[in-house]
Amino acid sequence: MNADEKNRYFQELFRNLRHEGLTVKPETEEGLLPVELDGQRLCLALDTGAIRYWKEDVADERRSAALDRVTDIAKITSEYMRQMEAAPQLTASGLTGDYRLLAEFNDTVLAGHPSKYGIQFVTWEWVRDHTALYQGNYYGPEGGTDSYAAAKRNFAARSGLVPRGFLFTPEQLTEIYRCIHETLESEYPITDERQECLGSTAEQIERCVPGLEERVELSYQKEVALTAAETPQDCGMQFN
Numbered sequence: 001m002n003a004d005e006k007n008r009y010f011q012e013l014f015r016n017l018r019h020e021g022l023t024v025k026p027e028t029e030e031g032l033l034p035v036e037l038d039g040q041r042l043c044l045a046l047d048t049g050a051i052r053y054w055k056e057d058v059a060d061e062r063r064s065a066a067l068d069r070v071t072d073i074a075k076i077t078s079e080y081m082r083q084m085e086a087a088p089q090l091t092a093s094g095l096t097g098d099y100r101l102l103a104e105f106n107d108t109v110l111a112g113h114p115s116k117y118g119i120q121f122v123t124w125e126w127v128r129d130h131t132a133l134y135q136g137n138y139y140g141p142e143g144g145t146d147s148y149a150a151a152k153r154n155f156a157a158r159s160g161l162v163p164r165g166f167l168f169t170p171e172q173l174t175e176i177y178r179c180i181h182e183t184l185e186s187e188y189p190i191t192d193e194r195q196e197c198l199g200s201t202a203e204q205i206e207r208c209v210p211g212l213e214e215r216v217e218l219s220y221q222k223e224v225a226l227t228a229a230e231t232p233q234d235c236g237m238q239f240n
Contacts, residue, residue: 006031006047008114009081013045015118016073019144022066037066045070049078072207076145084112084119092124093132108159109133110151117141121151123158146210174215177205 001009010033014024017035022042025034032052033045042063043053051071058064080102087100090111099122103110107130113120118141124133137154140147156162168176180202184195206212 001047005081005085008085009047009078010045012081012118013074013077015141016077016144017045017070019142020069020073022070035070037063043067043070045074049074073145076148080112080119080148084114087112092126093128095133103155105155105159105161108155110155115141118144119148121147123151123155125158149208149210170209170215173205173209174212174219177202177209177212178216178219180205 010027013033017024023036023039025036027033028044031047035042035045041054041057043051043057045051051067051074053067058067083102084100087102090099090101090109097113099111099113101109102112102121107126109124109126111122111124113122120141121139123137125135126132127134137151137158139151139154143150153167157164157167180198183190184198184202190198209215
């Protein structure tokens with residue numbers, strides 16, 4: 001990775017970490033990117049996509065979870081920035097600007113577009129004998145690494161690379177997650193094998209659904225509001 005590539009990677013990583021509410025300090029003399037949580041050192045990001053940290057900085061559960069999130073963000077950001085550096089230019093009739101061809105399958109393309117706000121991802125369909133692009137679906141750049149994940153899902157389904165029925169939306173996964181925990185927390189008997197399967201499924205959903213806690217809380221609050229609306233109101237009758 002040359003100096004320009006490193007600078008572009010750190011700029012993109014800076015934006016993605018800030019999107020998660022983390023504080024990112026200027027690059028150190030050693031070429032590392034300091035990341036802080038609540039004004040205290042959390043870790044250092046390397047230009048390789050790796051993370052360096054001290055055990056005492058991630059001693060509690062909240063900071064450990066934050067480190068895991070930084071690690072995931074750095075890995076994903078490094079992945080697509082390497083692809084952006086190596087990808088060829090996408091050319092098509094009427095298309096202007098810097099668009100890189102990241103993937104292509106079954107007349108569907110996944111492109112990346114660098115902007116001053118970060119990388120934007122787009123899926124299109126080829127038309128007119130592969131000379132023009134049709135019906136673009138745009139992701140980001142304000143969504144951080146979640147935009148990249150959403151664009152890949154759209155490309156996989158749109159191109160037929162993965163059947164649409166095999167893909168669940170974040171909303172569907174949120175409800176599955178709630179149902180799993182309701183089952184695990186119930187008093188009904190459950191085999192060890194099923195408990196292990198459900199537990200691993202819940203962990204998998206936690207890793208792949210952005211803002212899962214907020215989604216679960218919103219789903220719960222909607223049910224609370226529905227229950228309150230359906231509860232008979234006090235008619236005002238008094239009894240002694």
